[in-house]
Amino acid sequence: MxxxxxxxxxxxxxxxxxxxxxxxxxxxxxxxxxxxxxxxEIVEILAKNAVNATEQVADKLDIHGKDKLEHAKTSLIEGLESQNIHLTNQELNTFIEAAVKKANDEWKK
Incomplete structure (x- = not known):
């Protein structure tokens, strides 16, 4: 038993x-x-903020084209590091391009 x-x-x-x-x-x-x-969601918000901030200071810094992309990417990387998020270069470009497209679409409306 x-x-x-x-x-x-x-x-x-x-x-x-x-x-x-x-x-x-x-x-x-x-x-x-x-x-x-x-x-x-955090990356999308930070990418939008980086693009908007870059657009605001582009004339003062006299940056255009690829320089604007690099400035936005640097701003995005700084924001992501503060949130402990790490992305590849291609992923960074994708989120920035999406934010630029969204900003352009909103501006056209």
Whole structure:
């Protein structure tokens, strides 16, 4: 009888450990997904701010074309570093180009 109780107890503990591992993985995946969405929203806001700020100081700094892109990219990188977000150069360009397009579309309206 004691052996059966021992087997049942150890089996129940094993099942609980497996279930706990599954729940932890699900929670971790959910939090990463949620944090990823938040990070994208932060990047979009910072890219918009970097583009707008660059447009405002472009005449004073006498920068045009690629220099404006580099200035906006530098501003965006500084903002992202303060939020502990790191992107590739291509991703930075993509977010800046999207912010420029959105600003141009709003200006045309």
């Amino acid at each position: 004691n052996q059966i109780t021992s087997i049942i107890t150890s089996s129940a503990m094993s099942i609980l450990v497996v279930l706990t591992g599954i729940v932890v993985q699900a929670i971790k995946k959910y939090l990463l997904m949620r944090g990823g969405k938040k990070a994208i």
